Amino acid sequence: MKNHVWRPLLIVLVVVCGILMTRALVVPEDFGVYERGYMYGWHRKSNEAEWKAIRVKYKTARVCAGCHKDKHDELIKSVHAAISCENCHGPNYDHPEDPLGMNIDRSRKLCIRCHSYLPYKGTLRGGIPGIDPEKHYPSAECVLCHIPHNPKAMNQKREARS
Numbered sequence: 805m806k807n808h809v810w811r812p813l814l815i816v817l818v819v820v821c822g823i824l825m826t827r828a829l830v831v832p833e834d835f836g837v838y839e840r841g842y843m844y845g846w847h848r849k850s851n852e853a854e855w856k857a858i859r860v861k862y863k864t865a866r867v868c869a870g871c872h873k874d875k876h877d878e879l880i881k882s883v884h885a886a887i888s889c890e891n892c893h894g895p896n897y898d899h900p901e902d903p904l905g906m907n908i909d910r911s912r913k914l915c916i917r918c919h920s921y922l923p924y925k926g927t928l929r930g931g932i933p934g935i936d937p938e939k940h941y942p943s944a945e946c947v948l949c950h951i952p953h954n955p956k957a958m959n960q961k962r963e964a965r966s
């Protein structure tokens with residue numbers, strides 16, 4: 805064969821070898837397809853254990869309902885039905901085994917986040933009934949008067965106590 809055939813062929817060979825060598829160096833040994841049907845496609849086998857080791861942070865209201873049926877039943881009948889328990893109580897992690905338990909936040913901040921009046925008409929946030937935190941009983945916790953799991957009802961017990 806002539807030079808003008810050999811030269812490009814050599815370049816192609818070098819490129820192919822380069823790709824194969826890079827692949828051998830860079831792709832981990834346990835990279836492959838591990839189940840029939842190609843369900844999870846190509847992945848690192850060791851990556852499965854890495855995902856399993858990640859602690860689940862949020863567990864959804866359905867999990868809470870299993871043990872706190874009373875709270876769940878009260879909440880889903882209320883105007884707060886759409887708010888997930890963990891939105892107010894924080895991530896579940898290892899509750900109830902976790903001795904720290906769930907976070908109970910009685911601060912005004914928790915509610916003001918959604919209920920400080922915002923004049924954004926036509927938006928979902930603007931549609932939430934709002935108050936002016938500086939004028940609406942500024943020195944008291946919201947839960948002194950409102951029941952977070954049933955906000956349309958007033959907290960009779962606490963009102964009487966205060």
Ligand code: HEC
Binds near residue numbers: 889
């Ligand atoms: C396996 C059952 C179980 C599940 C699931 C569960 N809890 Fe609990 N929870 C308990 C028990 C038991 C207690 C009472 C023990 C205590 O006060 O620490 C408790 C207490 C609480 C408390 C009060 C803690 C305190 O300091 O008084 C809150 C708030 C709470 N749970 C919220 C939640 C939320 C939100 C979820 C869902 C993300 C949830 N729980 C899921 C069993 C459970």
Ligand code: HEC
Binds near residue numbers: 875879893909910
């Ligand atoms: C809008 C915020 C909000 C949501 C949503 C919410 N909580 Fe609460 N929760 C609170 C606050 C605030 C308190 C403290 C109330 C108080 O002290 O008066 C509380 C108290 C509790 C307590 C403590 C014991 C008690 O009887 O008061 C438990 C248990 C609890 N919530 C479970 C749940 C579960 C389960 C869900 C979901 C089904 C849920 N909460 C949803 C804000 C919320």
Ligand code: HEC
Binds near residue numbers: 887892931947
């Ligand atoms: C994640 C956002 C969010 C948080 C946090 C939240 N709320 Fe709400 N709240 C809502 C939404 C949404 C509604 C229902 C709006 C509607 O459909 O009318 C509502 C409704 C209410 C209502 C009824 C208003 C009315 O007259 O119609 C009261 C009262 C209320 N919330 C008090 C509270 C209190 C007290 C807290 C804190 C413990 C709190 N909310 C935390 C979103 C929130």
Ligand code: HEC
Binds near residue numbers: 940
């Ligand atoms: C001392 C009792 C008390 C405290 C504390 C209190 N509220 Fe109220 N709230 C009321 C009463 C009474 C009403 C109904 C009459 C009114 O609108 O003033 C009301 C009404 C509301 C409404 C309905 C407003 C509307 O336009 O429909 C929302 C939302 C609300 N409160 C949220 C909160 C939030 C959030 C906090 C804490 C930052 C809070 N409240 C603290 C007594 C209280």
